[in-house]
Amino acid sequence: xxxxxxxxxxxxxxxxxxxxxxxxxxxxxxxxxxxxxxxxxxxxxxxxxxxxxxxxxxxxxxxxxxxxxxxxxxxxxxxxxxxxxxxxxxxxxxxxxxxxxxxxxxxxxxxxxxxxxxxxxxxxxxxxxxxxxxxxxxxxxxxxxxxxxxxxxxxxxxxxxxxxxxxxxxxxxxxxxxxxxxxxxxxxxxxxxxxxxxxxxxxxxxxxxxxxxxxxxxxxxxxxxxxxxxxxxxxxxxxxxxxxxxxxxxxxxxxxxxxxxxxxxxxxxxxxxxxxxxxxxxxxxx
Amino acid sequence: xxxxxxxxxxxxxxxxxxxxxxxxxxxxxxxxxxxxxxxxxxxxxxxxxxxxxxxxxxxxxxxxxxxxxxxxxxxxxxxxxxxxxxxxxxxxxxxxxxxxxxxxxxxxxxxxxxxxxxxxxxxxxxxxxxxxxxxxxxxxxxxxxxxxxxxxxxxxxxxxxxxxxxxxxxxxxxxxxxxxxxxxxxxxxxxxxxxxxxxxxxxxxxxxxxxxxxxxxxxxxxxxxxxxxxxxxxxxxxxxxxxxxxxxx
Numbered sequence: 001x002x003x004x005x006x007x008x009x010x011x012x013x014x015x016x017x018x019x020x021x022x023x024x025x026x027x028x029x030x031x032x033x034x035x036x037x038x039x040x041x042x043x044x045x046x047x048x049x050x051x052x053x054x055x056x057x058x059x060x061x062x063x064x065x066x067x068x069x070x071x072x073x074x075x076x077x078x079x080x081x082x083x084x085x086x087x088x089x090x091x092x093x094x095x096x097x098x099x100x101x102x103x104x105x106x107x108x109x110x111x112x113x114x115x116x117x118x119x120x121x122x123x124x125x126x127x128x129x130x131x132x133x134x135x136x137x138x139x140x141x142x143x144x145x146x147x148x149x150x151x152x153x154x155x156x157x158x159x160x161x162x163x164x165x166x167x168x169x170x171x172x173x174x175x176x177x178x179x180x181x182x183x184x185x186x187x188x189x190x191x192x193x194x195x196x197x198x199x200x201x202x203x204x205x206x207x208x209x210x211x212x213x214x215x216x217x218x219x220x221x222x223x224x225x226x227x228x229x230x231x232x233x234x235x236x237x238x239x240x241x242x243x244x245x246x247x248x249x250x251x252x253x254x255x256x257x258x259x260x261x262x263x264x265x266x267x268x269x270x271x272x273x274x275x276x277x278x279x280x281x282x283x284x285x286x
Numbered sequence: 287x288x289x290x291x292x293x294x295x296x297x298x299x300x301x302x303x304x305x306x307x308x309x310x311x312x313x314x315x316x317x318x319x320x321x322x323x324x325x326x327x328x329x330x331x332x333x334x335x336x337x338x339x340x341x342x343x344x345x346x347x348x349x350x351x352x353x354x355x356x357x358x359x360x361x362x363x364x365x366x367x368x369x370x371x372x373x374x375x376x377x378x379x380x381x382x383x384x385x386x387x388x389x390x391x392x393x394x395x396x397x398x399x400x401x402x403x404x405x406x407x408x409x410x411x412x413x414x415x416x417x418x419x420x421x422x423x424x425x426x427x428x429x430x431x432x433x434x435x436x437x438x439x440x441x442x443x444x445x446x447x448x449x450x451x452x453x454x455x456x457x458x459x460x461x462x463x464x465x466x467x468x469x470x471x472x473x474x475x476x477x478x479x480x481x482x483x484x485x486x487x488x489x490x491x492x493x494x495x496x497x498x499x500x501x502x503x504x505x506x507x508x509x510x511x512x513x514x515x516x517x518x519x520x521x522x523x524x525x526x527x528x529x530x531x532x533x534x535x
């Protein structure tokens with residue numbers, strides 16, 4: 001699944017056509033006719049470093065997941081494990097352990113109640129295996145079995161769970177080396193997740209230590225990335241399986257794709273151009 | 287969990303490197319029942335790590351097209367499920383796996399893992415040639431995922447038994463997952479007239495019979511044993527580097 005350095009002429013035309021038929025009119029782009037030449041430069045402008053044909057919409061991302069679960073018979077436990085493990089590997093690439101002081105190895109992982117939070121729980125467990133010192137804030141505990149089991153795994157590995165998160169951001173800046181945002185994934189409305197998560201996100205907006213967001217910066221609109229200005233500003237974005245549309249507005253230090261399990265046929269079906277993974281890596285830098 | 291070059295005086299002297307069959311089963315039970323790991327999770331972690339171990343022993347850039355073809359022989363029990371996951375990850379890593387899985391388990395995990403492989407266009411053989419030269423010529427290496435610790439050879443049925451008889455005569459490299467199929471997991475007896483793998487990939491921790499392994503590479507794969515469990519079973523595991531899920535012994 002290694003991709004060539006530049007656009008592959010044999011792949012590009014179908015993929016771009018597919019994307020154009022689904023792409024809403026971009027605000028601020030004016031109503032200019034999108035000629036095939038203009039498309040390339042407009043798309044590059046809009047999406048920055050993210051190639052135009054690797055940005056599924058929220059609906060497409062959901063359809064891709066459904067295909068893996070229903071047609072390919074992947075289990076949710078499997079996919080969440082692969083994503084969480086790869087997210088932890090991405091954190092180690094952005095913040096390599098040997099370069100960190102004792103305090104800098106402490107990682108606060110903030111988990112929401114839905115799948116993004118489950119990925120966060122798995123990420124925290126692997127960070128512990130990799131000898132970081134994670135602490136979890138998971139205020140809205142999902143009742144579903146997968147979440148409960150992942151929580152037990154973390155508790156049994158002596159990963160502390162905070163009962164509340166300080167609203168004074170300086171206390172977080174002083175206690176931890178970095179924060180992992182695993183609160184909201186694509187398609188989850190901020191209003192759905194309850195007071196403690198909402199308050200946590202408000203505090204994280206003021207963070208001065210590094211912030212790593214899993215899949216999308218929590219609170220951003222997954223399609224447009226609106227609220228990117230007054231929303232979270234992560235330093236690192238770890239896109240799960242493939243970048244989401246809002247990743248085009250990400251302007252932090254590192255953008256990784258993590259989770260190397262999308263079969264070639266599915267990749268082609270969704271016209272995804274994924275980055276080239278090296279060797280057995282499950283994380284690739286964009 | 288990095289280990290020093292020689293014995294570390296601070297490590298308990300009774301820490302050892304091998305698990306008996308009963309201990310391996312107890313460790314797994316603890317992970318499943320107390321730690322609430324799912325079988326799907328553990329099998330995925332072991333299968334993925336096994337595939338990484340194969341790439342360490344047989345790195346892709348050094349292999350010709352033919353040498354990338356891997357025959358994965360899967361039994362009907364958990365070792366076979368790990369083999370199915372291993373085959374899928376080998377495909378992701380751009381090897382060309384083919385699976386021989388003659389005794390298909392009816393359990394849901396096995397069936398789902400099989401579907402994942404089929405949907406990824408990994409071929410499943412309907413029979414394995416008894417003429418070993420045909421295997422030597424068609425594949426670059428073979429992965430033995432037939433029998434794990436505690437599974438009696440007699441339990442797995444004719445096709446698997448015949449496959450193992452053929453694999454004993456293999457001249458291309460053989461990688462065994464967890465234990466060489468057919469070896470007594472405790473004593474490694476039958477090591478002389480049993481399979482002689484070139485590479486042993488111990489899952490989570492080496493089993494007792496690994497002491498009689500004399501092939502080229504021995505890896506531990508599957509980096510998920512929590513420290514408390516490791517200490518409880520007085521296990522000394524090798525040091526994993528960085529984010530590796532495989533360590534060479």
